[in-house]
Amino acid sequence: MGIFEGLRVVEFASGMAGPLAGMMLADNGAEVIKVEPRGGDSARATAGFQMWNRGKKSVVLDLVDNARDAQRALDLANSADVLIEDYGHALPEGLSFDRLHESNVGLVHCSIRGFSIDSLDRTYASDEGVVAARSGRYLGLDGMSGSDADYAVHRPVFVAPPIGSYSSAMLAVMGISGALMQRESSGVGMAIDTSILDGLGGATMRLPYKREGDKVVPASTERRTSLMWRGILMTFMAAECADGRYILMCARTDKHFRNWMLATGLTAQAADPRYSGAPLNFDCEEDFIELEQSLRRAMKLKTQEEWMRIFTTEYEVGADPVLTSSEFMSHPQMVETGRVVCLDSPEHGEVVQVGPIAQFSETPSVIDTPAPALGEHQALLDEVGSARANQNGNRTDSDVQSSLPFEGITILELATFFATPAAATMLAENGARVIKVEPLEGDQFRRVGLEFAQMVHGKESIAIDLKSSEGRGILEKLIAMSDVVLTNFRRGPASRLGIDYASVKRINPNAVFVYGASFGSVGPDADRPAFHSTPHALSGGAILQAGRGNPPVDDSYGDPCGAMGAMAAIAMGLLARKRQGRAQYVESTMLCSTAYLHSMNLVDYVDRPEKNEVDSQQHGFGPLYRLYSCKTGWIFISALQDEEWTALAKVLRKLEWLESREFASAKSRSENSDRLAEAIGAAMRERTAGEWEKIFIEAGVPAAVADEGYQFEEFLLENGLVEPETHAQFGPYFRTRPRVRFSSAPNHRGPACSLGEQTRAILHEVGYSDLEVENLLESNVVVADDVVPAVGGESTAAADSSSASSDGKGRVS
Structure with missing residues (x-):
């Protein structure tokens, strides 16, 4: 039985965002009725339509000039459990949540806007490019210009992947799943609001929101002329190889950078005092230029395949081959993890496309029906009346719970760096209690400062030595009290630390176990670390963003977009448990999340339109x-x-x-x-x-x-979408607003947690006495925010925390 089995979803949406959300519900059992205008969804001419609308039923209604069609739309909405719309102010008044709630109190009504700012939504189109342009998202894109050696800081650069549309779809699925969970108990639905702008903000890295007085400092401002920043860019070099192909480096840590120099034969430079501070510290620009040119020359001496073998088997160096979108779809990790499917379309024949967003052990996704022809299911309109209207009886507004959908849910976060922890952050915004388990010296991502602060709002931190027997005992108590156990530790370390699925299930069979993976738990790369650049390089994104004829460029959306996919998977796993009473193993991957982001170019069939290509100056997709x-x-x-x-x-x-x-x-x-x-x-x-x-x-x-x-960042501040915050550890900064709003209650606004800030309270909660807590502190089993650990070896968890995929700069698997 699918997660959304037995539920009817009515979709008034076009393009990518709303339809992608509807597709994920259809993949997991929902009946999704797509309402299209007379000319059809505007995306029907694109290849992406074939994926974003698989498994749905299509009906055609004129909501503007035909009163009978307007009534049919109303009947459909009154028969629905979920309504998804991105029409904004163009949606007829009768289909608003307030009006529909009177006759269908159980309806979950999800709106995906352009901005979720009324004045802007009335003026501007809900279009990815328009929202990105108006919000300043195309400015300050250091290092992303494939056509400008000065990194194009002086002009806007088009961002190729539809980050806002993809992310708003994930936010919508999370919100819908949470609202349905609450409806299971109350019988009452709610309104959900998110936007492309929310998606852009939630899936954009390198935004610390530094505050100076009442002003925000854009992340790119301090990077333009800094040798340190140029050194960082060098570590993410798109290096040309002997065969003309490229490798996207991720040698950000001192260890990886030194290994890169040794692997490329630059042993003399590695020993040269001029480069002792590389990659971040150089005495002069000439030294930096000389080293960068030496690395580029050395990389041209071997082929892409030869270098990748050296980097993965002889030296530990962060690096990934730059592939085309077609190569990505045949990558073993996509195929062996079941993330590539082929559907037989009456119109297009075999259509290859990206499969399920996540793997669910007990409620697997079923993808077996292609996208419908326009109006293919028109006959069902004659079957839909008001029979299901007011389907939840005589409940009234007074029955609505004034709580967020994930209140009462406890998530145990055993993860480091970015993608997996960020998924929990967004659930914390929407009511979940998140207990973050850290090593004694803290999550390595803490050292980036303000970027980390945004990751731990509303969380509780407990610092534990997980290799000690006492630490393992604490961990078992935490697992026993949790609804979700969330980890990004790969198989070996997870098993050694007792946070693998089998161990968790033994302790708490009712916990949803979520593995936020890089490559996945099976396949030849299952145990490889991944970096923020990994899915960007493999998916074809590095080639696409650079523009026609330019060398590939780096980008950092892999982590936050991976977080969005993991977030939606967690919410769906919780809904499955609520509806069917079964916990299960859930696995999301950075690769698949990135594939959803690039899905427009990852759908293939014989007569498909040409794939999107950015022009050589990175202005956009074609003249229009x-x-x-x-x-x-x-x-x-x-x-x-x-x-x-x-x-x-x-x-x-x-x-x-x-x-x-x-x-x-x-x-x-x-x-x-x-x-x-x-x-x-x-x-x-x-x-x-x-x-x-x-x-x-x-x-x-x-x-x-x-x-x-x-x-x-300045756009968000000007429009009241960030608010000033001051933290004892992180200092002054701006915090962002929650990415999803619910009609049931205001979002949770908890502060950022310091390392071990809640250690004592959590230990008392799980049954430890005052004396036992003090003994644990004195013996360095745990750390509290007011106790400094004794000088001596590295945290027992630290050695294994590096097994979570990272590049040392907060890029996570």
Whole structure:
């Protein structure tokens, strides 16, 4: 039985975000009815549609001009357990949560907006590129420019992966799962609100939100001219090999960097005092340049395959081969973990696509039905009336619980660095109690400062020596009281520390065990460490982001996007336990989460459209979805739909484009994309970005100024989406708002925890006396925030904490 078996989901959504969320519910048993306008979902022309809408039923309704269709939509909503919508203010009033709740009190109503800021949602399109441009997300992207040696800090750079759309879908699934859990007890549904902007904020790394007075300091500000930052970028080098292929390095730690120098034969430089502080400290720029050039020359002496063998078998060096999207889908770790599926489509034949977001041992996903044809299930509208309306009886608003969906859930976090701990952070925002178990000297990620503070809001920290028998005894008591045991330790270390599935199940068979893996628990790379760059390199993302003809570039979304996938998996695992009474093993992977992010380019069939490609200057995907330089400033335009293209041509007074052989059809525009981009670019230079934005929006062309003068963090501050915080350890900073809002209760706003801050309280809670606690402290079994451990060996857990995939800079598996 699937997690969502027996539930009806009605989806008023198009594009990627809402449909991807609906797809995950369909993969796990829900009946998902997709409501499309007369012309169909705008994404039907894309390959991604075939994945994002598999397993669904399609009906066509005109919600604007047809009263009968509007009533049918209302009947569908009243028959539903879950409604997903991304229409925003275009959704008819009758389908709002307040109206539907009167007749269907059990309905879980999930809205995915562009910004979840009313004034902006009324003005701007809920489009990934528009939201990213308007929020300053395209600015300050140090090191991501494949076309500019100065790292393009002076202009916006298009971000290729749809991070906001993917992440908002994961947030929606988490919210829906939590709301359904609460409904199992109360019978009452609730409204859920999230946005593409929330997704962007939740899945963007390197944002410490440093505060100076009432101002936020953008993360890129201090990096532009720093030799230290250039040294960091060098450790993440996209290194060309003898065969013309690339390896994306991740040699950020001193150990990995030294090993890289030795592996490449730079033994003299490794012993040279000038490089004793490398990779972060150099006395002069000349020394830095000399070393970087030496590494690049050395990497060209062997092929990609030869270097990867050396780095994985002879030397321990963080590195991953840069693959194409097609190579990624045949990667053994994708195939052997069951993350590649093939569906037989009546329209397209065999369609290869990414499989389930997570593996569930007791409630496995079932993916066996392709995306529907437009209106394929129109007949079911005649079967839907108001029979299921008010399906939860006579409950009223007074029955609604004033609590967050995950209140009462305890998550035991045995994980380090970023991806897996960040998943627990987002659940803590929504009511869960998270107990973070740390080694005596603390999670290694603590040393990054403010970035870590954002990771431990609302958590409780207990520091334990897990290799001591007393520490293991404490751990067993914690496992016994937990609803979820969450770990990213690989198989060997997990087994040695007693945090493997078999050990946890023996102690607490009712606990949901979640493994936030890098590569997965099976396959040839199961025991390899992964880094933030790993899924970016393997998925084709490094090639895509760089732009046509440019060398691959690094990016850091692998960790936070992995966290989003793990977060959704945890929530679904908890819902399965609530609905079916069975705990189980749950496994998410960074690779699969990244595959969902890049799913547009990872769906393959005979007649599929061309894959997305960023132009050589990293402006965007083709002439109608890209950044343009204006008389002053930059603007982003999204005019992919026929009506938007027509409106654009009219605004630019180029009506001849609508009839010309070069531009009249979508195919001809694609074939002549460079000429069309040049023509539009010339017109853009006639006005300022602000002037064009106003003109385009009034004409119905989605657009936004992309360089308002503030970066992403500054946009959040200006719009009240961060709030000032001061912490005794971390100092002054801004904390971000929760990424999902529920109508049932305000989100949890707990402070960041210091190392061992709750050690004493937790030990007392699980039955230790005052004397026993003091003995544990004195013998260095545990550390409390007011007790410094004795000088002597490294924490017993520390040796194994490195087994969790990391690069020493907070990049996690």
